[in-house]
Amino acid sequence: MAKMQRNTVLVVLSFFAIYFIWGSTYLWNKIAVTELPAFMLAGIRFVTAGSLIFIISKLLGFSLKITKQQFKNTFIAGFLFLTFGNGVVVWALKYVDSGFAALEVSAQPLVVLLMMRVLQGKKIQPMSIIGVILGITGIFLLVSQKEVIAQEGAILGMVLIFICMLSWSYGSLFVGKAVLPKNFFVNTGYQMLTSGLSLLVISTLFGENWTSPVTWSPKVLWSMLLLVTFGSIITFTAFNYLLRIVSPEKVATSTYINPIVAMILGWYFLNETITVQSVMASVVLLTGVYFINTKKSLTILSRFSGKRIPKKISDQELPH
Template identity: 25%
Template sequence: MATRGSRLDWLIFLALGFFWGSSYLFIKIGVDHGLEPFTLITFRLLIGLTLLATVVAVAREPLPREPRMYGHLFVMGVVNIAIPFSLITFAEQTVDSSLASVINSAVPLFVIVIAALFLKGETVTVNRLAGLAVGFVGVALLVGVDIADLSSANAVGELALLGATVSYAIGNVYAKAHVHGLRPMIPAVFQVFFGLLVTGALAFLFENPLAVAWVPESLFSVVWLGLLGSGLAYLAYFRILQRWGATRTSMVAYLLPVFGIGLGALVLREPITISTLLGTILVIGGIALVNARWGNRPLISRGTPAAEATAPTSAGRP
């Protein structure tokens, strides 16, 4: 029989998947109700940072002592927050939220490719090759037809989503190579802080965030994204990470398209096509194969493994 603690862990895990999976819906609602991309991101990160910084201050988490670590955290704020958040929010001006959630769930597939190219000790195994093949066929099904016409708005949006997915993967690999020896909340709060600096500057340069004509839908979307997507989601992530470990916690990637597609269809009446369903199944199947024990035999290895990152790379989700 499951203990009360294990049941609570599963509830928090499902809540984490819901927080991140629903973020695509509320990004769509925000941009559809008058919020420009950088402005939306700036306000949500400001709310999220306020919550996270309060938690760090109350817990008296120690700050990094090495000056160069702040440089690494700035890079993480750019590649794990500013770039992907901007690309996803820009994309959802023309692309369905459900499609955004599925394409973004392919991050683990791109991590395998980038890590194999740039990290020592990363092995290419049978199951990873099989997972990459299956997963990328799914991605091709999702975006192939639209990308064939690069002049279409859908194609530009889908390319932006792919760019965001690659940026998250780069952030994951960069953290594994450079961000070590920190309490997990520290990389989280500094990623959000530096991401806010970048997107806030862009908002004031190219938009007018102080002149937003707020409506209930846009206000609710920003508060939801800030408190849940950029705030409570981190706290849930760290709770599960501490209890379950990194590998099991990474299963949250399977929940993103489930909640993303379901909420998009339920709230926004976004169509669920055969290609969307099949592509989603293949992407999830590819991620499952990448993490499977079957076929976990090295084909190529690049020496000594890199140290494990302490940065919450998965928590960069929108």
């Protein structure tokens, strides 16, 4: 595919999207999950976003036809990334602060690296080993805080988020070999729509109490609108645009910005506490992620692009 023409304004706006909008999704999810059942919330978000992506794709002249194998793989990828990976994170936000969740999730590149070592026998480079040590230290500092552990359900929330990171990490490895639709926008649409429908089925099985949007409070309506339009469609499009315009390691810098944005927004809008130990944990953990991202190159598939590209272990697989 020919390289897309670089547009400075679009590049700046796209970086703003992956830095600040993705960091804001934790706040929006936290606000919405205080009133809505977690799986219903996530299901509606992805069904709506996936449907809109299909409509936009048709307007742009993209073909929605895919093979049975591609459909199967998009379903699996959607389950690993969105049904389980994102849906359970939203559920966990009932028990932990949004900033805490974002910081814990930022350790996902560490989990990918270790999973590649265990499942694929990939050798970990010396500088990446330093990153692993720093990452584990940062996680320990984060989860060992008495102020956090004392909160009701906090340990459950931490465990749920960690399990989600395992799901996303395995999904990262899965899509590296899977046959997916070549058009990243269509690929995204299938993943979102299938995962959204799966989440609504899970919501029904869990007996969640569905409510009509007309009964939602204004802040929840705004949160859902922002999650669908900005958090799902616009930011994912910006992400894929940047992958084709700038180097992957530059796109990976959002790994370091997202949790900071989430922590500040959670503190400002939800009165979430930012402890000194959380700040120390964030510095240590994100430094570890920096070592991993910059010193250990991988060839894995972007969950949306549908083509193999060399890139770093980055937040490109995070459940925003």
